[in-house]
Amino acid sequence: MPRFDRLTPETAVGASRELLGELVERHGTVGDMVSTMAHSPAVLGGYLQLSRAMRRAKIDRRTSELISIAVQAQQGCGMCLASHVEAARSLDVPEEKIRLAHDGTSSDAALAAIIRLGLQVYREPASITDDQVDELRAFGYSDRAIADVVGVVSLNVITGAFNLVAGLTPG
Missing domain, CATH: 1.20.1290.10 (AhpD-like)
Known part of the structure; x- marks a missing residue:
């Protein structure tokens, strides 16, 4: 059972609100992990940056x-x-x-x-x-x-x- 609530662009605050808003605007929806990560803008931002960076990886x-x-x-x-x-x-x-x-x-x-x-x-x-x-x-x-x-x-x-x-x- 989830220990944290899922957040939305409407329920998130600060940087998380912006990050979630951008993601929803681009993709239409976000999954449970991302919406829950929004409790920490540092964790969500770090995850998103590393995830984007790894798209340029040389490993197939x-x-x-x-x-x-x-x-x-x-x-x-x-x-x-x-x-x-x-x-x-x-x-x-x-x-x-x-x-x-x-x-x-x-x-x-x-x-x-x-x-x-x-x-x-x-x-x-x-x-x-x-x-x-x-x-x-x-x-x-x-x-x-x-x-x-x-x-x-x-x-x-x-x-x-x-x-x-x-x-x-x-x-």
């Missing part, structure tokens, strides 16, 4: 969704996990790849390595080694794509943690 969308599935399976946000599974399916990612990502791996060595990096960034970034980064480069990942994994994980942390604190669930 299918890989990003698989990393997100792996991270959300660990973090425990059912709402985010369902959203990323749905997004992966919309990109025609095979069910087996989705299942393996949920388990933190892949049958493709390069994809398994980048998913493993995402999970390490989430759990224990200090454990990442030079050899691991060299392996990712050998698989063809650029330094920018490797760095983008940090952004993908960060976006998942903010959305998943917020949804869990706010009591938002799939529905």
